[in-house]
Amino acid sequence: MKSLKKQTLVLGLSAALIATAGYAASHAAKSSNKAVAARHAQMQMIGYHTGVLGAIAKGEAEFDAATVKAAAGNLHALAKMDGSTLWLEGTAQGEVDGSRAKAEIWTDAAGFAAKFADLEKASMDMMNAGDAAAVGAGMGGIGGACKACHETYRGPKN
Amino acid sequence: MKSLKKQTLVLGLSAALIATAGYAASHAAKSSNKAVAARHAQMQMIGYHTGVLGAIAKGEAEFDAATVKAAAGNLHALAKMDGSTLWLEGTAQGEVDGSRAKAEIWTDAAGFAAKFADLEKASMDMMNAGDAAAVGAGMGGIGGACKACHETYRGPKN
Numbered sequence: 001m002k003s004l005k006k007q008t009l010v011l012g013l014s015a016a017l018i019a020t021a022g023y024a025a026s027h028a029a030k031s032s033n034k035a036v037a038a039r040h041a042q043m044q045m046i047g048y049h050t051g052v053l054g055a056i057a058k059g060e061a062e063f064d065a066a067t068v069k070a071a072a073g074n075l076h077a078l079a080k081m082d083g084s085t086l087w088l089e090g091t092a093q094g095e096v097d098g099s100r101a102k103a104e105i106w107t108d109a110a111g112f113a114a115k116f117a118d119l120e121k122a123s124m125d126m127m128n129a130g131d132a133a134a135v136g137a138g139m140g141g142i143g144g145a146c147k148a149c150h151e152t153y154r155g156p157k158n
Numbered sequence: 159m160k161s162l163k164k165q166t167l168v169l170g171l172s173a174a175l176i177a178t179a180g181y182a183a184s185h186a187a188k189s190s191n192k193a194v195a196a197r198h199a200q201m202q203m204i205g206y207h208t209g210v211l212g213a214i215a216k217g218e219a220e221f222d223a224a225t226v227k228a229a230a231g232n233l234h235a236l237a238k239m240d241g242s243t244l245w246l247e248g249t250a251q252g253e254v255d256g257s258r259a260k261a262e263i264w265t266d267a268a269g270f271a272a273k274f275a276d277l278e279k280a281s282m283d284m285m286n287a288g289d290a291a292a293v294g295a296g297m298g299g300i301g302g303a304c305k306a307c308h309e310t311y312r313g314p315k316n
Binding site: 031034035037038040041042044045048049051052055061066067069070071073074077078080081082084085 | 189192193195196198199200202203206207209210213219224225227228229231232235236238239240242243
C-alpha cells in the first residue's frame with residue numbers, strides 16, 4: 001500500500017514535470033514565433049526606408065534633403081538595433097515557421113554583425129546626401145550591405 | 159482640317175495629362191500604403207519589445223540585465239524614429255486601407271510627438287532596471303505612453 005502510494009506520487013510528479021516542460025516548450029515556441037515576426041517587421045522597415053531613398057535616386061520622387069536625412073537616419077537606427085532580442089537561438093529556418101535565417105547567423109555571429117555594421121555605415125554616409133545623384137551614389141553602399149547579408153545569411157524562400 | 163488637327167492635339171495632350179495624373183495618383187497611393195505598412199511594422203516592433211519586458215515583469219521570463227537593456231534600448235530607438243517618413247499627410251483612417259491614424263496626428267502634431275517623447279523617456283528609464291521589480295515599475299511608464307497615445311490618436315478597429 002505504501003509502495004503504491006509512493007508510485008502514484010512519483011507518477012503524479014512526473015506528470016506535473018511533463019506538464020511544466022510542455023508549458024515551457026510552448027512558451028518558448030511562442031517567443032520564437034514572436035521574435036521571427038519582429039525580425040520581419042525590422043526588415044520591412046529597412047526595405048521601406050531603402051525604397052524611399054531608391055525612389056529619389058531613380059527620380060520617381062523629388063529630392064528633399066529632410067526626407068533623405070529622415071529615411072537614412074531611420075535606416076541607421078534600424079541597422080544599429082540590438083539583435084539579441086531578435087535573433088534568438090533556435091529560430092533558424094526549419095526551426096520556426098516562416099524563418100529564413102541560416103544557421104551561420106549563430107555559428108558566425110561576428111560576420112553577421114559586420115553586415116549590420118556595413119548598413120549602419122552606409123546609412124550614416126547617406127544622411128547628408130546633397131542631391132539626387134548623391135543619393136544614387138549612396139544607394140550602392142546600402143543595397144550592397146543588404147545583398148551581401150542576404151546572400152550569406154538568408155536561406156531560400158519557404 | 160487645321161482646326162480638327164488642333165482639336166486632336168488638344169485631346170491627345172489632355173489624355174497624356176490625365177495619364178500622368180493617374181500615374182502620380184497611383185504612385186502616391188502606393189506610397190501611402192507602404193507608409194501605413196511601415197508604421198504597422200514599427201508598432202509591431204514596439205509591441206514585441208514591450209512584451210519581452212512585460213514577460214520579465216510578470217515573472218514569465220527570467221530577469222536578465224542584458225535582455226532588459228537590449229529590449230529597452232530598441233524600444234528607445236523605435237520611439238525616437240523620425241516620423242516624417244511614416245506619418246505622411248493623407249494616410250489617416252478612411253484615407254488608406256488598414257490605417258487607424260486619427261486626423262489629430264496632423265492637426266495636433268506637437269501633441270502626437272510628445273507621446274513618442276514620453277515613450278522615449280520611459281524606455282530610457284527602463285534601460286538600467288536592476289531586477290524584475292524595477293522592470294515592473296518601469297512598465298507603468300511604457301504602458302502608459304502606449305495607452306495615452308492610442309486613446310488620443312488611434313481610431314477604432316477597421
